[in-house]
Amino acid sequence: MKIVRTDGKKRISLPGSRPGEVYEVINEEPGHYSLVRVVSPMARTKPKTVSQVEKAMKATPLKFTKSWEELRKMTRET
Numbered sequence: 001m002k003i004v005r006t007d008g009k010k011r012i013s014l015p016g017s018r019p020g021e022v023y024e025v026i027n028e029e030p031g032h033y034s035l036v037r038v039v040s041p042m043a044r045t046k047p048k049t050v051s052q053v054e055k056a057m058k059a060t061p062l063k064f065t066k067s068w069e070e071l072r073k074m075t076r077e078t
Contacts, residue, residue: 023037
């Protein structure tokens with residue numbers, strides 16, 4: 001069993017963990033915690049190529065659905 005100590009910023013270093021990993025902290029009972037590594041679904045997908053990104057941007061360009069007056073009313077206090 002390995003014992004770790006928190007630093008000044010209340011952090012611990014987990015043996016075997018890698019930078020960027022995310023863990024869910026579960027407080028099972030007072031003084032007992034469990035960590036579960038959270039795997040993002042985005043981490044499993046292959047990154048898109050530049051041509052795929054350009055094609056997607058051309059297929060769905062950003063368009064305003066409201067007029068400038070409607071946007072002004074929504075964003076200004078009256």
